[in-house]
Amino acid sequence: MVAQTVFADSVRLAQLGTTATVQIISSTSTAIIRWAVPEMRVGLPGTNDDALFFLTARSLGEAQFTTPIIASTTIDGRYTTPIPLGAVDGLYDIGIKTHQHLTKVLRNVPLDGTERVLNFTQQDYSVPVKGLEVLVAGDINGLMTIPSQMGDDKINAIDVTSLLAQFNVQEKYARPNLNQDGKVNALDMTIILKNFNRLGDR
Numbered sequence: 687m688v689a690q691t692v693f694a695d696s697v698r699l700a701q702l703g704t705t706a707t708v709q710i711i712s713s714t715s716t717a718i719i720r721w722a723v724p725e726m727r728v729g730l731p732g733t734n735d736d737a738l739f740f741l742t743a744r745s746l747g748e749a750q751f752t753t754p755i756i757a758s759t760t761i762d763g764r765y766t767t768p769i770p771l772g773a774v775d776g777l778y779d780i781g782i783k784t785h786q787h788l789t790k791v792l793r794n795v796p797l798d799g800t801e802r803v804l805n806f807t808q809q810d811y812s813v814p815v816k817g818l819e820v821l822v823a824g825d826i827n828g829l830m831t832i833p834s835q836m837g838d839d840k841i842n843a844i845d846v847t848s849l850l851a852q853f854n855v856q857e858k859y860a861r862p863n864l865n866q867d868g869k870v871n872a873l874d875m876t877i878i879l880k881n882f883n884r885l886g887d888r
């Protein structure tokens with residue numbers, strides 16, 4: 687609908703003899719995720735990989751849009767409802783940010799009004815098999831209610847403090863329970879320390 691409106695405007699401008707440039711905006715580019723896998727979760731592969739996430743797209747290093755909602759992948763790390771990507775057609779670096787993990791970016795994803803399958807377990811977004819790339823765990827500060835407050839894409843002392851605040855909590859889905867077993871404890875702290883000072887992809 688947006689594309690049609692903009693296109694109609696460009697036609698009208700052409701009829702008026704103006705030289706204004708109007709970009710054609712895609713209203714139908716979407717993405718699904720197959721797969722995004724958190725590191726160091728316990729259990730069999732594909733049975734404990736769910737994560738709350740949002741996507742960000744960058745073009746030429748500049749953030750172009752962020753999906754406005756936080757959604758959850760399935761236990762095998764998929765999200766199969768098409769996610770609208772409100773972008774002008776072109777090549778984008780698309781990142782996934784989760785409630786426990788740094789942003790992981792797939793480079794040079796073409797958006798052209800069709801549906802893209804994003805495979806965050808490969809360096810190439812389009813490879814159709816599950817690879818070995820994982821989401822780096824430990825960014826657990828901030829709130830989880832809106833994308834801009836879901837961590838700060840750094841793993842540092844603030845995240846250690848967030849973990850200590852819930853140390854010994856016995857809840858699988860407690861945010862500092864990075865390995866997603868039954869408890870927040872030293873095993874989760876070990877994961878944070880392994881990734882200490884790491885930053886999300888840009």
Ligand SMILES: [Ca+2]
Nearest residue numbers: 825827838840
């Ligand atoms: Ca952090």
Ligand SMILES: [Ca+2]
Nearest residue numbers: 863867869874
């Ligand atoms: Ca744990």
